[in-house]
Amino acid sequence: MADTLKIAMPKGRIYKKASALFREAGLDIPVDMDETRKLVIPVQEMGMEFIMAKPVDVPTYVEYGVADIGIVGKDVLMEENRDVYELLDLGIARCRMSVIALPDWKPGIQQRVATKYPNIASQYFREQGQQVEVIKLNGSIELAPLIGLADRIVDMVETGQTLKENGLVEMESIFNITSRLIANRVSYRMKNTQIQSLCDRLQEVIPTSEVK
Template sequence: MDELTIAMPKGRIFEEAYELLVKAGYDLPKELDDSRKLIVEAPNERFRFILAKPMDVPVYVEHGVADIGIAGKDVMLELDRSVHELLDLGISRCYIATAGLPNTEMNPVTPRIATKYPKIASRFYRGKGEQVEIIELNGSIELAPMIGLADRIVDIVSTGKTLKENGLVEYEQIVDITSRLIANPVSYRLKQQRIRELVENLRKQAKA
């Protein structure tokens, strides 16, 4: 039986994906859930997990160091990597939205948009026929309108609690996000039977 190398992000996606795999009948080590290791073996299933940052998962899959991976649709839209998207797992539901200070207009000349999703933000505003300046940030995006760096932010919204706590309001929803199972094209050909079996097992759980 072929070993499968699976790239997974740490955090919420990992926790929900781990639960989905267990429910699908896979025998995974319990220490996988709280391990500080970056590579963890699941010998009973011939799985090898690479635990990575969310933005790195599609990179590992595209370059073939991982056969398959689990990545948020936000990451897929932003990075646009050459991988096969096999299944919407329906986990880690959230959406990307624009937000800013309440009752404020955008700069009429060149609005400034702060985000860690520059491609998604650019496509959104370009689609509306609006010319904006994109300011790329990696953390604490909510700060940007508060300190006058940007008119709006484009960011992931789950519950809206973080926006509210920082005095921001949501203006427009851009796209719904869930986590997807992705595959390296070559691995998909070479290990097709194993990967298809995994897809079907996860599909049943995703529907349930």
């Protein structure tokens, strides 16, 4: 009997798509896992244990090895910058990280950028040679330019609907985002056969991208 494979699953937006992908790959994970209040859900038949985590914490669990593998968006991976293996692009939850502003935006004297992703934002603007003050917010980032907290924001854009409704425009796209399968450095070696076979099964059902 092989050791149990511990998988950190992100609750919320990505979960539904990821669990659909698992089922498509023939891995019969419980449908309602997202709705229960249980945080650790063993599935003995599969030799797996699912840890239901807040998405931004998934890389942390995996880096420390309390989860062997995990599923997480590229946005979180870039922001958290954890030492983990990035094994597979799952091709789900596709969106992009963008710079957003009001349509009449012009560079001011002291430029301020509001974002949930301070590391990504400050690195991006540094690379662009722009000096900006980055303000960390925890939600409703679109508010910031509307009420004058910041003149631009850096945020994830999926359909662009929220932007449109608030009269904002996407100025530049920074990078494309999909969900990734990540693995702990030790688990990737100690449980390599299990992880590799999971990778292979998932790879077969990954949706191919329309736009690259």
